[in-house]
Amino acid sequence: MPQPNHISKLGVPDPATLDDDLRAIWQKCVDKLGFVPNVFSTYSLKPQRLRNFMATYNEIMLSDSGLSKLEREMVAVVVSSANRCYYCLVAHGAAVRALSGDPELGEMMALNYRVAKLDRRQRAMLDYTWKLTTTPWLVDDADRAVLRKAGLTDHDIFDLSETIAFFNLSNRMATATDMMPNREYHRTNR
Amino acid sequence: MPQPNHISKLGVPDPATLDDDLRAIWQKCVDKLGFVPNVFSTYSLKPQRLRNFMATYNEIMLSDSGLSKLEREMVAVVVSSANRCYYCLVAHGAAVRALSGDPELGEMMALNYRVAKLDRRQRAMLDYTWKLTTTPWLVDDADRAVLRKAGLTDHDIFDLSETIAFFNLSNRMATATDMMPNREYHRTNR
Amino acid sequence: MPQPNHISKLGVPDPATLDDDLRAIWQKCVDKLGFVPNVFSTYSLKPQRLRNFMATYNEIMLSDSGLSKLEREMVAVVVSSANRCYYCLVAHGAAVRALSGDPELGEMMALNYRVAKLDRRQRAMLDYTWKLTTTPWLVDDADRAVLRKAGLTDHDIFDLSETIAFFNLSNRMATATDMMPNREYHRTNR
């Protein structure tokens, strides 16, 4: 049976009807990636929310930080692994493969990060990622102390935590809308 | 032993050092509420992230929607109950009390929403809130069907889901920073 | 929608029909508290069980012990937090506020005790409370050793454990009968 090729189960507006700023972004995506990520199409049902989502995403994932872009993508995938979010695992798994040049690292982050070879700082970051995602009520001073001992500054802990928090948001939007990842993600950087 | 009165465990900048737009918001908060919510102070460590957070928050909680403002606050509190987030339970519990004029409704949302008297649509919304928060991987078409049968449109499901998703973000930021709620929230609308 | 004002979903006898000893207690409650706690009314369906419940309650919560009355109420609230028992959280949350003079301490015990500032002995007591409530099968010698190291005697461990055990009983009776707390509890000592 052919697998689903819908974008979202809550309906997607015709891109031609979107505001100019969004249509410009659509064009930029096509130029750069070859396609418009389905998360943008899904969110275009509520244009202002899409704008906020993109602003938040860009700031968290692309601005300067003590965490490298690869590390932020690794965190994104581990959150999505805990929440078993299909869209985010496929899209951000591809990002880990692209940024690391290591296809297996992407698979490990998606399937069980504990099998990966990581330095102590990265392992502490991912253990914290799992805990803040699955049992946030148990996180307290002792967890912050572990991160500091592994070398993270308070700004790093802020950035790490917001990355975790953000993917706990986007995982739930992807699941709630049954968002399908663009097929292009599957094949890149294998 | 006196309880903690810090704002965030990751450090908070002197408000006098903030950009003009943020200082204007601080002033508006003092004028309107009598205080600056600690979530803003906590986020001011990274000013651009604070701006994105406020834009997202205002759009989700205050813009037009098929869900009333009270319903969105009820959802906020039930997410925070599942995640046992102290800050959000205190601050948004106060909002439920204020908007409903029913102090017990706020307590019920915070402690166990299943004891509240709710119409079928609200109960369906809160059962979905609990499930998308605690076991997002189990959510599928059957859950959307229940919501539709209870009268929600696709736009309502989008708004409901994004409210749930957003508090799954903010609960984790509050827990990660050990954010304390402003003491004013405790006493209002009891 | 107005919230429920029933006492118990399993029926409550007319107080005028109760035995003399119970009617005397009803009168004493009215004189002292201004109302009869709904847990007594609920249990009056089976008068002998009410008598046993009151005797057990008074011995555990009010007799001499190495644990202060406030500490026993804190334990009561943390058990009820783990079990999300609305009646006990409201009634004993009020008791923590009354005995401590600290309204926030009551909220912290009800919502997530890990955010409270506690000395090592109290934190050890509450961590044990959580564990014996949620995963009793994992409790063994190592847990008793932690309590002893934090300064508890064997009599203290007995009293602490019986307080935890008792609220695991009363939480389940309150939930089973959908017992509503008297509204007076909400407003006191805020």
Place this chain on the structure above:
Amino acid sequence: MPQPNHISKLGVPDPATLDDDLRAIWQKCVDKLGFVPNVFSTYSLKPQRLRNFMATYNEIMLSDSGLSKLEREMVAVVVSSANRCYYCLVAHGAAVRALSGDPELGEMMALNYRVAKLDRRQRAMLDYTWKLTTTPWLVDDADRAVLRKAGLTDHDIFDLSETIAFFNLSNRMATATDMMPNREYHRTNR
């Protein structure tokens, strides 16, 4: 390695030092059972609590009820199975064997009640037992409706719930004290 033969890890007073009423009960136990149940010896550390425990136990397990004595013992064992309480599984497993004359029924209640052949009313009672023990916060009107449909009156639901609640207490006291069951229980009614 020989298995433990202590009574309680929190110390047990010399029976000769107990008050007359308790020594009379000790004698009655020896006359009737051949031994003093270790739960009594454990609780004799605090004599008034022992008296309350015995009064509560006798009322719940032995007084007139719409639930037979065997059914109450079955409930006791299923609670103890969920909580994996060694003392109560051994002592009350023996009671199920004794009252039913069916050694396998005792084993099934202790190991997994779902394999037993039960009529609809008993299966509904034990499913409710499992739920009120393991996830009390999820119990609401729908659960009471199932019990009523299976033929239970409100008094039956009260008695059933208090039996469940009581063993949630006694399981935790047995675990907290590492109470060992008297060896006689193992061999009876096999």
Place this chain on the structure above:
Amino acid sequence: MPQPNHISKLGVPDPATLDDDLRAIWQKCVDKLGFVPNVFSTYSLKPQRLRNFMATYNEIMLSDSGLSKLEREMVAVVVSSANRCYYCLVAHGAAVRALSGDPELGEMMALNYRVAKLDRRQRAMLDYTWKLTTTPWLVDDADRAVLRKAGLTDHDIFDLSETIAFFNLSNRMATATDMMPNREYHRTNR
């Protein structure tokens, strides 16, 4: 109500119709044990699978190993306790009683191994058994390090792990077929 006496809910072929090699094994079982274990009868629905099951079972449980036969049976019962598998708890609980000469040890393994008096090596083995059974995804180098420190060689860890893995298989086959244990197991070595 008499308890079930079926063998398997998926049908059992007439033993007279089995191939010669299997009928010879049936005869050997009757000669040695007095009965054919119901697991063999259940599996005889697919004769080749029965042969593989017996070969695997014999190699794991009976061949030379750094783990004694009693230890392997203890592991079998603890896996079955975690999975609450009635058949395996009854059949292998009897084996622990038989091999140890200690009826209480069998009960402890079945009900909650943490109450047993065990040397450090056995406790480490059973803690690992519980973890690899209930949360295999959390097992990593740190767990192997604990076992090595407790004296296990790599061959011992292999044997221990395969015993755990095998009963995770057989527990699921017994549950899937609602396999009933032969009644003889209940009464032996009490």
Place this chain on the structure above:
Amino acid sequence: MPQPNHISKLGVPDPATLDDDLRAIWQKCVDKLGFVPNVFSTYSLKPQRLRNFMATYNEIMLSDSGLSKLEREMVAVVVSSANRCYYCLVAHGAAVRALSGDPELGEMMALNYRVAKLDRRQRAMLDYTWKLTTTPWLVDDADRAVLRKAGLTDHDIFDLSETIAFFNLSNRMATATDMMPNREYHRTNR
């Protein structure tokens, strides 16, 4: 940091030292697949166990059955998804891709089978797979009834259950030995 390229953390014998029958299998693997699967190398530490493992595997996955080979591989991957077993997800995910010619189906089985488009029979099989893997103690007659209603015969239920049971074994062996999948699996049939 380069990812691990070990085979097993419990040591692997030199293939040249293996018995003739195993060396012949090694050669056949190289001829057919281009490599020896690391699960064989890992198991070669105990040659007889390897022989049993291969016999069991071949019978379950390759013999005639009411379940297609693709369906058995889908079940294998869903078990491994529940247990988050890296080796089996990579190796059997590749098999789903190869047998179905649909790379996305493999990803869906590994990441969250609930997003896949499945007919009612396959969805019932995979829901049962998840339940028998994660909460085997809850499986009873009602679950077998659902499978029968979806069209499975008793032989189909046997085969389905044994496939589930077998991967609950092999997932735990892979995790226990930290078995790494051969790198070839990652790239095939993308």
